[in-house]
Amino acid sequence: MAVNEPNVISTIIGQLAGQGYGIGPEEYEADLVGAGVNSVNLVRLLSVLEEQFDVEFAVAELFREPVTVARLAAEINAQINAQINAQINAQIDSQVDAQRAVGR
Amino acid sequence: MTEHVGTTAGTTAETAAASDHGLGPLQRAYLVGDQDGLELRGPARYYLACELPVSAVDSLQQRLDRLVREAPILRTRVGADLTRTPVAGDPVVPVTVLDATEAAFDTVDGGVRDEFRSDTLEFDAWPQLRVTVVRSDRRARIHLVYALWLMDAASLARFLRALAGDTDGEPAAPVPAPPTGRRRERDERYWRKVAPTLPETVEAPLRPDWRHAGRAVTHRMLHLDRPTAEAVTRQAKEHGLTVPMVLLTVYGALLGAVGGGRPHTVTLVRSQQDPDAGDGQLGNHGTPLPVAVPAAEGRDFVSLAREVQGRVLEQSLHSSLSGPEIARLADPAGDRRRLLYPFAFTATELDTPREAELGLLRDWDTLHLRVPQVLLDHQVGVDRDGTIRLGFDWRTDAFDEGFLDDFVEQYARAVDRLAAEGADWTDPALTQAPAPPAAEPARPAQHRGATLQQRVLETVDRMPEAPAVRDGDGVLTYAELADAAAEVARRLTTAGATVGDHVAIHLPRGRGQVVAILGALLAGCVYIPLDWSLPPGRLDRITRQARLRFAVTADEGSVADGWQQRGVRTIAVPTAAATAAPTAAPAAPGERRLPDRGAPDVAYVIFTSGSTGEPKGVVIRHHAVLNTVDAVNDLIKLGPSDSVLSVSSIGFDLSVYDIFGPLLVGAAVVMLPEDTARTPSAWTRTVTEHAVTVWNSAPALAALLAEEGGALPSIRSYLLSGDWIPLNLPAGLERLSAGAEVISLGGATEGSIWSIHHRIAPADRTGRSIPYGKPLAGQDILVLDARRGVCQDWHIGEIHIAGDGVADGYLNDPQRTAEAFVDDPRHGWIYRTGDRGRRGPDGVVEFLGRADTQVKVNGYRVELGEIEAQLNAMDHVGRSAACVPQDGGGVLAYVTLAADAPADWRERSIAALRDQLPSYMVPFALVDLDEIPLTANGKVDHRRLRTAAPPPGAPAAAAAPLDRGPHTQEVAACWTELLGRPPGTEGFFESGGSSLDAIRLLSMLRGRFGYDIAFGRFLADPTVTGLARLCRTGHGSSSEAVWSFTPRPVARPRGRVIVFPPVGGGVACYAGLVRSLPGDLDVHLLGFDRPFDAAAAPTLAAAAELCLRHLEARIDDPGVPCVLVGWSFGGALAVEAARASSFPVSRVVVLDTPVSAAARHCADSDGAMVSAFVEDIRRAGGVVASERDVDTDPALHRRFEVYRQNMLLLRDWQPGRVPAPLVQFRAGERPAEPDPQAWREWAPTVRTVALTGGHFDVFEPENVRRVQDEIEGGWQ
Incomplete structure (x- = not known):
């Protein structure tokens, strides 16, 4: 799963563009609701992002603060990184276990 | 409903499968909501009148035909069993055109409106849509009524435009795809977590029979003009909020305030149809979702609205489940007839400019929306013309009259505050409704004397030979009472009691108690009345807390010994007074007076249950208690010819009135003997014997009296207080004593016995509850919010007592005094009762129960926390939770046990509790659990507790094999046919049946066997045995x-x-x-x-x-x-x-x-x-x-x-x-x-x-x- 930040951002921007909202790089820090994205489209955007990146948003938490393209991207990346780290740790653990088993 | 269901397994299963697909969650809710037996059942209908160009009328039928041809939903018929079938052939929905002269137009038009707003569509008939046009030369009005499952708001808009000839030709968007299995699984996981944490619906002023309110609805519409709408829209954007979410927050926060500032849940009807994606397929694509509205108290509008918006978005992201399915996750055993969240909210988009171009002009004032299972439906319509329409439709008969009119006004004011120039949405004060004008100040009381004893001595001087106390031993006159009391006072002072000392009164019932109390007061002491049966452990604690040095008690070895072991000096009541009337010549009035030793301000201290495990001593001053006693004496016009029966123990402050009420006016107090004080037959006998005129007790005791029956014509006043008054009790008491008045009194020991009164009228018996009433003279009852502001009418707050009756506080307990008493700059020295209530526009306060765990057991005030504290202090108990089951019987306690708990832990615990607690506080049973269930916020979850373990004596029904009776077999056959497997003991819904399947099942039973079973009755026990029983009796259990x-x-x-x-x-x-x-x-x-x-x-x-x-x-x-x-x-x-x-x-x-x-x-x-x-x-x-x-x-x-x-x-x-x-x-x-x-x-x-x-x-x-x-x- 090779995901990097520009990839995430371009997916978000692409989705929004499909819904008729053109968001330029200077607006990555702008509140999406303030930019006129209605709740139906927000739900659709989040739903697509969840499916695409296999993440799950804690939306109520997310929306305590203004939601921007940059925050969404950061949130997705954080979740992906956490998943990757978990996988790496699991691999290391299993290797350590294997070595221990050999050592005995 | 004569619809027949397929008679072979194959066809029925197929129909079921075919029909489920395509009915959306809201469509299902609307159809199921019209089933018999459901709360607030009824059809879901929408009626609208709309102006349209005269020129459009002639082609209406043709356009409607085209719509019917193109929209499958308009050609669909739903049968009585909820099967969907397309109507065959080329069906026509007729357009009726009524031509009218200009003069007759309004009459004809009104006739159509009235007809359409009444019930005109048969449930299973086709079409579920009627169209009539009233036309004159100059104008035309189209009237529509349709079943709501046909069209949502967006569909209606498209339908109207198409009728007016708008051939925009935009392709119909596809119906939203059904959710994928993975999404559903995920949503189920989400709701399983969230559903149990949803707070309950708001507690609104509903009429007692609201669950079966009539079908009448009231419609109100607010129209926010462009400047207001623009101001709201602008600020909303600045704060990252959408306009519908801003208005949902206004709605939710206002409802929350009505319910006393608690969080609550509303139903959001979310449209699945994307309003921006062009016109979709006609239909109703809504999904009802529960949305929790957090408590607004102390928060600013933006943070509240952000939280609401975040929750709505999050829940919308998990909307492959809808309201009923979510409710089932929240409470799998819940009663499915019950409404969960009957306050609804919908946001829609309107485009009146486009409609105006087509000559369409909706009549917003006459539209009529009827939705089953909803109490209040609020719609926000954001219009492209820059305005906002706010619709409110409510079940007229469900609410207190005037409440929702007020609500809509308050809503309008809240929006005005948000739209005001310079409104700061981040200022918490903005969410606060301005305080209503102050209620009338407390009526000043007339103070007629400084102390209780002075007032009694005045009576003694006035009427020395009148009977003061009556009991089994005869009559004690005022002179004899004063002499005996003076003797007690002398003994106390001889023993060393000084002014202000605390003196326990610990005697069996009878005249001795009255003598002792008056004696202690005459000695300048503060009396502490104690119930004769209090266990030694509790007496120990009271002794310590009150720093007792003296007790007037019976001359019985063990009791007196006990006091002496506590280091308390005991004084006996003179035997002559305690037994029979003295034979000595009465003393001259002057001799009766003791040297005036002065008196403290405090009259008595009464101990009540305290939640931390220690009883609390309420300190009451003379002027405070005199105020109450005088007020009640005035209320019932107590006079020398009256006799008041002292039913309550002296440990409770009702006894203060029983004794001093009569003694202040020259009436008599009638004392019961200890051994028959709780025997209804003894009450009746005593009332008759002594011609008692006033009965004063908790409702439970009065109910026992009423059950005892007979006639007690001497009683003219019943004073009831301390607990809910059963609605039928006043009538029962009037049967005992024709013409007697029944007065409800309320308050707290901390407010000097009572602070509020209500004379019960026949009309009260059909109300929600007996009103709490209005303050007594000299006192005030305040309903305050969490910031101690006076609540608006109808809004729930905490009842506070203000005025002359408020206690000083708790004896030697500054901490708990500070928790319960406040010196408020606006209201003075006030007491927080912990009671919830609301005030109506007539100033009458309604009592709504406790804000904490204090409960009443037979009128006795019990802090469950005190019982739990005692249990928790035992070595073998881990945690505990006490409750009072609704079916009575007293206190039930649940405990978790330590691993090394002794086998006889139950006996030991009860014995220990008996030593520490009054008998009414000792649990009738102890149930051990592995763990005490807690709510999300860490409180004991009483709802789950009730189901956690059956209380002893009610063993859980053993899983009995199914009986093979004929009804069971018939039901099982249909069940198997529908669900594909035979039933066991589990419920229909656990077996995978939907509510549609349930209706189908009932339809089969009706069609094949003639059992007419209401849907609601089935839901009460949706098992095969439950259903068999219904078949057997035609009726639910x-x-x-x-x-x-x-x-x-x-x-x-x-x-x-x-x-x-x-x-x-x-x-x-x-x-x-x-x-x-x-x-x-x-x-x-x-x-x-x-x-x-x-x-x-x-x-x-x-x-x-x-x-x-x-x-x-x-x-x-x-x-x-x-x-x-x-x-x-x-x-x-x-x-x-x-x-x-x-x-x-x-x-x-x-x-x-x-x-x-x-x-x-x-x-x-x-x-x-x-x-x-x-x-x-x-x-x-x-x-x-x-x-x-x-x-x-x-x-x-x-x-x-x-x-x-x-x-x-x-x-x-x-x-x-x-x-x-x-x-x-x-x-x-x-x-x-x-x-x-x-x-x-x-x-x-x-x-x-x-x-x-x-x-x-x-x-x-x-x-x-x-x-x-x-x-x-x-x-x-």
Whole structure:
């Protein structure tokens, strides 16, 4: 799963563009609701992002603060990184276990 | 509903599969919401009138035809069993055009409106849409009414535009794809976590019968003009909020304030259709979702709205489940008839400019929205013209009158505050409604004396020879009382008591208590009255807390010893006073006076239950208690001729009034002896003996008095306080004492006995509860919010007591005093009662229960925390939770045990509790659990606690194998056919059935076997055994002996048919007859589920009266003329009911009913009775059972008991004359009454009609037709 930040951002921007909202790089820090994205489209955007990146948003938490393209991207990346780290740790653990088993 | 269901397994399953697909969650909710038995059931309808160009009228039919052709939903018919079938051929929804002159236009138009707003669409008919146009030369108005499952708001807009000729030709967007399995799984996981944390719906001022409120709705619309709408929109954007979410927050926060600032849940109807994606397929694509609105208190609007918006978005992201499915996750065992979140919110987008271009102009004022299972529906319509429309539609009869009009006003003001120039949405003050104008200040009290004892001595001087105390030993006059009290005072001072010392009064009931209390006061001391039966452990704690040094107590070794061991000096009451009247000559008034030693401000300290485990001593001043006693004496005009019975223990402050109320005015206090103080028969005896005029107690004790019965004509006033007053209690007391007034008093020990009063009027008995009332003179009752601001009318707050009665605080306990008492700059020294309440616009306060865990047990105030603290302090207990089950019996406690708990932990715990707590606080049972269930915020979850373990004595029903009775087999067959596997003991829904399947199941049972079972009744116990029972009795389980069933509600019935059960008590035999009766007759079927209590119905006439009483409580239009019908025994009941009926009876129809004594004779032996019963149920109900089954099957046995009872009632019946014409149907063969003339003796006119067949053939179709004709003849 090779995901990097520009990839995430371009997916978000692409989705929004499909819904008729053109968001330029200077607006990555702008509140999406303030930019006129209605709740139906927000739900659709989040739903697509969840499916695409296999993440799950804690939306109520997310929306305590203004939601921007940059925050969404950061949130997705954080979740992906956490998943990757978990996988790496699991691999290391299993290797350590294997070595221990050999050592005995 | 005559729809037949497929009769083979294959077709039914296929229809089910086909029909489920495509019905959206909201469509399902609307259709299911019209099922019988549901709360707030009713059709979901939308009515709208709209101006349109005259030129458009001619082509309307053509355009509508095209719409019907193109939109499958408009060609769909939904049957009574909710199967969807396309209407065959080229169906036409007709457009009716009514031409009117200009002058007649409004009349014609109004006629169409009225017709369309009444119920005009049959549930299972097609089309579910009516279109009528009223046209004159210059204008045209189109009227639409349709079932809401056809179209949502966006669909309606498209429909209207298409009718007006808007051929925008945009392609229909695809219907949203059904959610993927993965998404559903994920959403289920989400809701499983979230659903149990959803708070309950808001507690609004609903009328007591709101669950069955009529169908009338009230519609209000607010229209936010452009400047206001723009101001709101601008600020919303700045804060990252959408306009609908801003308004949902306004709605939710205002509802929250109504409910006392608690979080609550509303239903958000979310449209699945994307408004921006062009016009979609016509249909209703909504999904109802529960949304929790957090508590608004102390928060600013932006943070609140952000949280609401975040939750809505999050929940919308998990919307593959809808309201009912989520509710099931929240409470799998919940009652599915119950409304969970009946406050609804919908946001829609409007485009009136585009409609205006087409000449369409909606009439927003006359639109009529009816939604089942919703109390208040709020719609926000954001219009492209820059305005916002706010619709409010509510069930008119469900709410207190005026509440929602107020609510809409408050909503409008809240929006105005948000839209105001310079409004700061981040200022918490903005969410605060301005305080209402201050209520009238407390009425000043007249202070008529400084101390209780001075006031009593004034009475002594005024009327020394009048009786002051009466008890079993006779009369103690005021002079004798004063002398004896002076002696107690002397003994106290001799013992070293000084002014202000605390003196315990610990004596058995009787005149000694009065003497001791007055003596302590005369000595300048503060009295602490203690119940005689308090356990030693509690006396120890009170001694420590009150730093007691003196106790006036009985001269009994053990009690006095106990006090001395506590280091307390004991003083005895002079025996002459304690036993009989002294024989010595009375002292001259002057001698009675002690040297004036002065007096403290404090009169007494009364100990109450404290939540931390330590009792709290409430410190009351003389002027505070005098204020209350004088106010109540004035209220009931207590005078020298009165006698007040002292029912309560002196440990409770009702006794303060019992003693000083009379002693201040020269009346007498009547004391009960200790050993019979809790015996109702002793109360009655004492009341009669001493001609008691005033009764003062908790409602529970008064109820016991009422149950004791008899006549107590001397009582003129009943004072009830300390707990909920059962609505029927006042009437019961008036039966005891004709003309007596019943006064509800309320307050707290901390407010000097009482602070609020209400004289109970007959009208109160049909209200929600007996009103708490208005403040007593000199006191004030404040309903305050969390910031101690006065709540708006209708809004729930905490009741505070202000004014003269407020206690100083708790004795030697500054911390708990600070928690409960406040010196408020606006309200003065006030006491927080912990009671929740609301004030109505008339100033009357309503009591709504506790804000904490304090409960009342038989009127005694109990802090559950005190019991828990005692339990938790035991070594073998981990945690504990106490509760008071609703069915009474006192306190029940749950505990978790330490691993090393001794085997006899239960006995040990109870013994320890008995040493520490008054008996009413000791749990009647202790239940051990693995863990105490907690709510999300860490409090004991009482809802789960109740289901966690059955209280002892109510063992959980063992999983019994299914009985193989005929009904079970019939039900199981249909069940298996629908769900594909045979039923076990589990519920229908756990087996995977949906509510649609349930309706289908009932439809099958009706179609195949004739069982008419209301959906709601099935939901009460959706198992195969529950359903079999319903089939057997035609009725759901009930603990009432008498039940009734209304097969179909009728709004304005032409007549009413009341059908009485035959000897078996069931009504299944009447199914065919009832079905054949026309729809404008209101039919009530009565049945008996179990025998009457022997005392309740010793005769057949009394049984008939019980039936009438049952109906009177359920019929709200009693003027409708009735025909009373009954078969066999039921005919005798009908005749007796006609004699006693308060309803007008136009005819009595008896079906083969015996009336002569010979015909009513029956064998009294059990054996003969059982075999007759077995024969009866076989022939009347087709149930085959053996005589042994009657013994072993509990249901059958109960039915047999009903049968036996009814046979005997019939045998012993003494007929009387019937005041209405009677129609007698006689069986052609072996009629039950052999003498055809026998009935002539009992009715003014008797017509005899013969039926074919015998007694059990009465309900053969051709007979039913004759019976039906005679019933209908009752109104001609």
